[in-house]
Amino acid sequence: MADYKRSAGTLIYIDGLPVGKVNSFTRTREVSEEDVTGFEDVQGTAPEQINVLQFIAVAVGETAALGGISLEGDDGQDALSDAADSGQIVVIKQETQAGSGFELTGFLTNFEETGEIPGTYTWTANFRVNSKSKIGS
Amino acid sequence: MSDKKVVPDQQEVDRRLRLLDEAEERAREYQTMELSSDYDEAIKEHRKRKQPLIVKFQGKRYEMPSSIPFSLSVFIMRECIQKVKGSDGKMKEIFVFPDDKVLEFMERVFGKQFAQAVMSSDIGTDFVAEVIIPDILGKWGLMVNNNQSEEKKTAIPG
Numbered sequence: 001m002a003d004y005k006r007s008a009g010t011l012i013y014i015d016g017l018p019v020g021k022v023n024s025f026t027r028t029r030e031v032s033e034e035d036v037t038g039f040e041d042v043q044g045t046a047p048e049q050i051n052v053l054q055f056i057a058v059a060v061g062e063t064a065a066l067g068g069i070s071l072e073g074d075d076g077q078d079a080l081s082d083a084a085d086s087g088q089i090v091v092i093k094q095e096t097q098a099g100s101g102f103e104l105t106g107f108l109t110n111f112e113e114t115g116e117i118p119g120t121y122t123w124t125a126n127f128r129v130n131s132k133s134k135i136g137s
Numbered sequence: 138m139s140d141k142k143v144v145p146d147q148q149e150v151d152r153r154l155r156l157l158d159e160a161e162e163r164a165r166e167y168q169t170m171e172l173s174s175d176y177d178e179a180i181k182e183h184r185k186r187k188q189p190l191i192v193k194f195q196g197k198r199y200e201m202p203s204s205i206p207f208s209l210s211v212f213i214m215r216e217c218i219q220k221v222k223g224s225d226g227k228m229k230e231i232f233v234f235p236d237d238k239v240l241e242f243m244e245r246v247f248g249k250q251f252a253q254a255v256m257s258s259d260i261g262t263d264f265v266a267e268v269i270i271p272d273i274l275g276k277w278g279l280m281v282n283n284n285q286s287e288e289k290k291t292a293i294p295g
Contacts, residue, residue, distance in 0.1 A: 011157070016145035018153045021161055069164050071156055117167045120160040 013091040019079045020070035022092065032059040062129040070121050077113060077121040084111030084125065092127065093135065100136030104129045190276055192251065195258060199251040205277040209245045246273055
């Protein structure tokens with residue numbers, strides 16, 4: 001049987017199986033900083049002397065706000081809901097039609113679902129990105 | 138426990154991708170439906186609830202809408218209502234028939250068939266203006282308060 005012709009887009013996978021489509025995606029990078037100002041970091045002369053604050057980045061983190069759809073039941077919505085409840089690793093693949101793109105691995109930090117369309121759930125979630133890799137060519 | 142990575146069944150992956158595409162299509166259709174309104178069913182319901190008015194004229198019965206057609210409301214506001222200064226100096230609204238719009242007004246109020254019957258009959262303009270038109274507009278809830286119709290009230294049987 002020939003492979004299903006995939007459309008370009010962003011999909012969410014659990015254990016290698018697609019469980020949802022991502023329709024909106026916003027990535028945010030956060031940098032944690034630390035004040036490392038020393039005695040020498042001053043400007044001017046007394047009594048007008050002031051400290052010039054110096055910071056360094058000590059941690060970089062990335063999160064993504066997602067919105068999308070999933071199938072009702074075990075094939076989608078239940079799997080996503082369980083993953084959010086248990087902190088299970090999920091993978092987000094952003095893929096072009098040619099098969100290249102990015103793969104983000106992490107877990108859901110919150111998950112909200114709405115079931116107003118028959119057979120389809122719409123959901124929004126926040127995703128903590130732990131690793132990122134290129135896929136395809 | 139083995140560390141061996143589970144390789145997903147490609148057929149299962151393809152099946153889910155196909156179902157997800159279908160689900161996405163459903164979601165798109167649902168959103169389109171949510172943004173649109175279909176009034177046809179509502180109009181059917183509305184017409185069921187509101188029975189048409191029946192008028193009898195020269196032995197024939199004619200069906201009229203139970204409420205004023207929207208197009209007629211717009212026509213009246215645009216063409217037939219005029220503001221004039223009364224004898225007390227205050228502005229008041231009066232109902233007039235512009236000469237060049239009489240035929241259009243008749244058809245809009247009576248409907249084409251009834252208008253045709255009225256126009257081909259020998260009844261006087263005063264009867265049409267003072268009896269028929271105020272009666273129909275009155276049944277539609279429009280207040281017609283011309284001086285002439287106040288002075289010459291004609292009883293309508295039934």
